[in-house]
Amino acid sequence: MPTKILLYEDNTDLRNSLSSFIEFNNELLLCAAFENTVDIEDHIDTYDPDIVLMDIDMPIRNGIEGLKAIRKIDKDLPILMLTIFDDNKHILTAIQEGATGYILKQFISTQLISAIDDALNGGAPMSPAVARLVLNHINQSSKKTDYKLTPREKEVLQSLTDGNSYKMIAANEGISIGTVTSHIKNIYEKMEVHSQAEAVSKALKENIL
C-alpha cells in the first residue's frame, strides 16, 4: 500500500514539480496539494494522510500555523517541513511545535524519499546543519553566563526555583529567615534582578543551576 501524502506549497512551479515527483513514485500516493494551510483540519479529516509535506512560508496561513493546527488534532502524524535554509527562527519554532523533520528545498530531489522513510519509521530526518542549530539551542553552556554565586547562594537559588518560600528555605537549610534574605539579596545583586520571579526565570532560562 503506497504512502499517502498531503502537500502544502505556495509556489506553483515547485508544487507541480513535487506533485509530479511524488506521482512518479509507485510507493507514494499524492492525496492532494494546496497553496496554503487554510482548512488544513478538513484536509486531514478528508484524506487521512500518512505524512504531510509542509512549506513554511506561505501566504494567509503558513506552515507553522498548519503544523500547530494538525498537532491539536493529531500528535503523531509525521510532518516534514520544507524550507530554504536561512531562517533559524522558523526552524526552531517548527521543532518546538512538533515537526517531525526538516528538509532543505535544495536537497529535496536527493533526500525526500529517504526522509519520508525515516519519518515513517520514527526517525527525525534533518540535515547536519539543521541539527547543529537544534543542538546549539539545547546546549546553552557555550554562552552560559557565570554570576559567580557561592555554593550557599546556589543552594538558595535552587530552592527558590523549586518554589520554596523564605521560611521554607530557612528550615531546609537550617538558617534563619534573615540569613535567607541576605543570601537572596546577594543573589539579586549578582544576577542584576529585583524579584523572585526574575531570578527564577533567569536561572531556568540560562540554565545556571
Added chain:
Amino acid sequence: MPTKILLYEDNTDLRNSLSSFIEFNNELLLCAAFENTVDIEDHIDTYDPDIVLMDIDMPIRNGIEGLKAIRKIDKDLPILMLTIFDDNKHILTAIQEGATGYILKQFISTQLISAIDDALNGGAPMSPAVARLVLNHINQSSKKTDYKLTPREKEVLQSLTDGNSYKMIAANEGISIGTVTSHIKNIYEKMEVHSQAEAVSKALKENIL
C-alpha cells in the same frame, strides 16, 4: 593537510579496527588512541587535534567526563560521540554538554567519514533516530499539561515570568493592580501553586506559555 584525530575507545578490538580504518584513509591522521579520558586535557594540549572521536562508556573516566573536560578548555573543538546503545540519557547528556554529533557504532563504517566531514563544516551529524530523541526532548507539547488559563491569564503569567511586578504588569496591560492581583490569584489556583517563584518555575519547566 589531513584531519588530525584523537580517539577514545576502551574496547581494544574496536579501538584497533577504528585506528586501522583511520590510518588507511589519506585524508585522516590518527594522533593517538586511548582507552579512557584520564589526562585528556594533556592529550588535547599535546596533539592539538582537529576532531575527537569519543566512546561514551569507558572505565575510570568516561566519555561524558572527557567531553566536559574538553569543553572547559575548548568550546569549539568538534567532538563526535560513539556508542552502541540507543541510550537516551547518555545521548541527551552528551548533547547538553556540547557534543558535536552522535554516531551509532553499528554505522561507523558507512557514516564515519561523512560525519567527520559534516562536523568539520559546522554540522551536527546524527542518525534520524537520535535526532528524534533530541526533538522529543525539545518538543514537550506531547506531555504538556493544560491548566486552561484564559488568554488574559497567560499574558499576565508571561509578564510575571518576564520579571515584572504587579505594578508593572498593571501598567503594561492597562489594568489596575487589583485586577492583576485577581488574575494572579486565579492563575495560582489553576496551576496549584502559591507564589510567583513556583508559578514561574512551573510555567518555564512545563513550557506552557
Added chain:
DNA sequence: AGGCATATACCTTATATTTGGTATTGATAA
C-alpha cells in the same frame, strides 16, 4: 601576624504579595 576579601549570618523597615472576599459587564453555551 596583619590586612583583605568573601561567605555566612542576623536585624529592621518600607513595600509587595497572597488570599479571602464581593461585584459588574460582556460574551458564550445550554
Added chain:
DNA sequence: TTATCAATACCAAATATAAGGTATATGCCT
C-alpha cells in the same frame, strides 16, 4: 433566555519579600 464564564475592578488583612544596614568567621596573600 437563563446560566456560566472571562475579564475587569475594588477592599482589607495577614504574610512575605526587597533592600538597607552590621557582624563574625574563614581562608588567602604578603
